[in-house]
Amino acid sequence: MSTPESRIDVEQFVSNFLEFQYREVMMVFATLAVVAGSIVFFPGFDNLGKGLQADISLTLLAAFILVAVIAGVVKGMVGFGYALITTPIFASVIDPTFAVVVLAIPPWMINMFQIGETNTGLSFIREEWVLVFLAIVGSVIGVAFLAEFSTGPIVPFLIGLVIFGYVVFQVVQDFVTVEETHNPLGLSVAGFLEGFLLAVANLGPLLPAYFHTFERDTERYIGGLSMVLGAIFTVRIIQMALFTDLLTSYRLWLGSVIAVVTIVGLLLGTYLRRLEVDEGKFNWFVVALLFVISLNIFRNTIPALFL
Numbered sequence: 489m490s491t492p493e494s495r496i497d498v499e500q501f502v503s504n505f506l507e508f509q510y511r512e513v514m515m516v517f518a519t520l521a522v523v524a525g526s527i528v529f530f531p532g533f534d535n536l537g538k539g540l541q542a543d544i545s546l547t548l549l550a551a552f553i554l555v556a557v558i559a560g561v562v563k564g565m566v567g568f569g570y571a572l573i574t575t576p577i578f579a580s581v582i583d584p585t586f587a588v589v590v591l592a593i594p595p596w597m598i599n600m601f602q603i604g605e606t607n608t609g610l611s612f613i614r615e616e617w618v619l620v621f622l623a624i625v626g627s628v629i630g631v632a633f634l635a636e637f638s639t640g641p642i643v644p645f646l647i648g649l650v651i652f653g654y655v656v657f658q659v660v661q662d663f664v665t666v667e668e669t670h671n672p673l674g675l676s677v678a679g680f681l682e683g684f685l686l687a688v689a690n691l692g693p694l695l696p697a698y699f700h701t702f703e704r705d706t707e708r709y710i711g712g713l714s715m716v717l718g719a720i721f722t723v724r725i726i727q728m729a730l731f732t733d734l735l736t737s738y739r740l741w742l743g744s745v746i747a748v749v750t751i752v753g754l755l756l757g758t759y760l761r762r763l764e765v766d767e768g769k770f771n772w773f774v775v776a777l778l779f780v781i782s783l784n785i786f787r788n789t790i791p792a793l794f795l
Contacts, residue, residue: 518600519751522593525744529737548581556594556746557753563598564757566774568696568713570750571595572651572781575690576644580788588634588690589734592724593743594750595690599718601754603711612712616675620719623679623695627720628727630687635732641789643689648785651778654697658775674698683720691785692717693778700774 505512559573571591579587613620675698682695699713728735 514603515601518597521600522597522744522747522751525593525740526748529741529744531738531741535738552578552746553749556750560594560598560750560753561757561760562753562777563602564754564759565761566777568693568717569777569781570598571686571690572693572778574746576781576784576788579644585634585734586739588688589728590739590743590746591690592721592728592735593740594747595717596721596725597747598750598754599714599721601751602714602758603718613715616672616712616716618672619675619679620716622676623683623716623720624723626680626683626685627687627723628683630684631724631727631732631734633684634688635728635734641792643685644691644785645789645793647685647689647691647693648782648789650697651693651785652782654693654701655775655779655782657701671702674702679716682716686717686720687724697778 501512505516555574555577559570562569562573574594575587575591578591675695678695678698682692685694686692695716696713725735729740
């Protein structure tokens with residue numbers, strides 16, 4: 489569950505970066521990309537609230553930043569959860585489609601960062617290239633669907649049901665034996681659905697839930713999951729920018745700013761993951777987190793669908 493490398497050797501990091509080692513290059517590239525985006529696409533102080541379609545106060549902006557940092561901590565610790573936390577909260581205040589588009593930027597940065605940080609991404613993609621390919625296909629279909637149709641609350645509600653079902657399963661697993669296993673077909677199906685759901689709702693719990701249930705090598709599945717999610721978000725951003733009207737320069741700037749503040753949480757979460765952590769308590773933390781997320785999704789979708 490843990491690793492003795494809880495400290496970063498700054499000198500070694502710089503040396504590896506100058507030698508163009510992929511780990512360090514990926515981490516620096518991801519960080520500099522969102523920093524550059526937050527500077528290059530800055531709309532000016534008079535246009536900071538442009539397009540938000542809501543009365544955004546300084547207090548609410550501060551709350552958004554706090555949510556992004558906390559979600560970054562969770563992502564750094566367990567390998568997923570950023571979009572599951574931020575998207576329902578942001579979408580309850582600003583336009584849901586706006587939130588889905590803007591919140592494609594921070595997860596891209598986070599996953600690019602973790603591809604390098606875990607040092608398992610390249611080996612994973614060699615072993616599971618079919619999974620990555622199908623996840624990208626699902627993402628392309630999902631972006632086209634988002635650009636053409638309004639998904640409304642039904643997709644997040646269904647995702648909430650999936651998360652809640654997973655939580656129930658974890659609670660009753662003492663009565664059901666699930667062996668640790670590796671199933672390429674199961675991974676591929678989960679990857680395709682993950683790509684589609686992330687594209688249309690920025691919420692994709694299926695693949696993380698699969699990894700957490702069946703593939704319990706934390707460092708491997710965090711690195712592998714980051715590789716898959718990084719590919720999905722990269723394709724999403726390129727597709728939205730070049731082939732749809734979804735990703736404007738303002739949305740790109742706002743997403744980059746949120747990504748920059750998320751780095752703080754990601755680094756803290758990464759550090760916590762590398763400390764000695766009781767595996768049982770850690771797993772229950774993940775389950776409790778997902779339970780809270782499912783309740784938050786239901787809180788935002790049930791009134792719109794059934795009341």
